[in-house]
Amino acid sequence: KKTIFSGVQPSGKLTLGNYLGAIRNFPILQEQYNCIYCVVDQHAITVRQEPAALRRATLELIAQYIACGLDPEKSILFIQSHVPAHAELAWVLNCFTMFGEASRMTQFKDKSAKHADNINVGLFTYPVLMAADILLYQTDLVPVGVDQSQHIEICRDIANRFNNLHPNTFTIPEGYYPKVGEGAKITSLVDPNSKMSKSDPNPNGYILLMDKPEDIMRKFKRAVTDSDSRIIFDPQNKPGVSNLLQIYALATGKTIEQAAAEFDGKGYGEFKPAVGEAVVELLRPIREKTTDLLNNKDYLEQVYKEGAQKASYLARKTLDKVYRKVGFVAR
Numbered sequence: 001k002k003t004i005f006s007g008v009q010p011s012g013k014l015t016l017g018n019y020l021g022a023i024r025n026f027p028i029l030q031e032q033y034n035c036i037y038c039v040v041d042q043h044a045i046t047v048r049q050e051p052a053a054l055r056r057a058t059l060e061l062i063a064q065y066i067a068c069g070l071d072p073e074k075s076i077l078f079i080q081s082h083v084p085a086h087a088e089l090a091w092v093l094n095c096f097t098m099f100g101e102a103s104r105m106t107q108f109k110d111k112s113a114k115h116a117d118n119i120n121v122g123l124f125t126y127p128v129l130m131a132a133d134i135l136l137y138q139t140d141l142v143p144v145g146v147d148q149s150q151h152i153e154i155c156r157d158i159a160n161r162f163n164n165l166h167p168n169t170f171t172i173p174e175g176y177y178p179k180v181g182e183g184a185k186i187t188s189l190v191d192p193n194s195k196m197s198k199s200d201p202n203p204n205g206y207i208l209l210m211d212k213p214e215d216i217m218r219k220f221k222r223a224v225t226d227s228d229s230r231i232i233f234d235p236q237n238k239p240g241v242s243n244l245l246q247i248y249a250l251a252t253g254k255t256i257e258q259a260a261a262e263f264d265g266k267g268y269g270e271f272k273p274a275v276g277e278a279v280v281e282l283l284r285p286i287r288e289k290t291t292d293l294l295n296n297k298d299y300l301e302q303v304y305k306e307g308a309q310k311a312s313y314l315a316r317k318t319l320d321k322v323y324r325k326v327g328f329v330a331r
């Protein structure tokens with residue numbers, strides 16, 4: 001059985017982009033693979049977080065993973081900071097990552113432009129910690145949105161570099177991306193050229209899984225489209241309309257062609273609320289389940305504690321091997 005690893009940051013509330021680009025596929029994969037899903041709180045502190053909010057967002061993310069269909073009996077679900085091997089392996093991998101290659105990461109450039117007052121070293125070495133997350137579990141496949149493809153590539157480069165010096169240490173992972181039109185990149189509702197992101201300061205740009213139906217409707221009605229009113233899938237020339245068509249298709253289980261045919265000849269005044277309604281219905285059960293789970297903190301605690309135990313056992317095996325190979329004396 002292949003091993004799957006993926007993580008999401010508790011850096012805010014989950015967006016429709018996180019769901020359609022990544023989390024939606026997690027429960028499907030758990031039927032076929034050994035799946036390990038992580039709440040990457042150590043990644044989240046690369047930008048300033050309010051401590052109480054981070055703690056709340058971490059629990060909420062565990063609840064949302066389960067509400068989206070993850071079964072803690074089938075998948076390992078845990079919090080990154082509970083498994084110290086992540087930080088430990090990251091240190092070793094830092095020494096196998098070149099300053100030049102890390103400097104080319106576009107996420108670092110984007111985030112340091114957004115957080116110019118706090119360009120910390122953790123933000124710079126983010127992809128190294130991410131490589132440690134993945135490589136610790138001898139992961140075969142990493143289901144993520146396309147915004148993470150550069151980080152998957154550097155992870156493979158680091159692993160190959162290490163394996164060349166110390167053969168048979170790491171499995172070389174592959175990214176596992178949704179296809180174009182199937183959620184690989186959901187864009188902002190106010191700026192269709194940039195991705196929908198939970199740390200966007202403008203809340204009209206994103207839909208949260210926990211948004212109330214009226215907020216969802218309002219955001220879709222105001223979504224930026226363009227001046228000509230044709231409803232066709234053409235991401236190059238009509239990024240806003242194409243994004244909405246993609247969201248509608250994914251929310252209703254239709255193909256993009258079916259969705260486009262349905263709105264052929266109709267105006268935005270009919271189209272945008274229809275997308276909103278489809279998303280309201282998609283998210284309703286997830287929101288209700290999350291709310292229920294958050295009222296059961298004991299259960300959540302049991303899930304992430306058991307998850308950390310299982311993850312630690314696997315992580316330790318890889319870390320011990322790495323420590324031996326680099327020449328550390330066994331403890």
Ligand code: ATP
Nearest residue numbers: 009011017018021022144145185186196197198199
């Ligand atoms: P942040 O702005 O704090 O980085 P984020 O919304 O990018 O938040 P992450 O926790 O960094 O969320 O990413 C979680 C997963 O969601 C990753 O697999 C990422 O590729 C995916 N993802 C994030 N945004 C989108 C999007 N707009 N479309 C598709 N997938 C996305």
Ligand code: MG
Nearest residue numbers: 009107147197
């Ligand atoms: Mg991100």
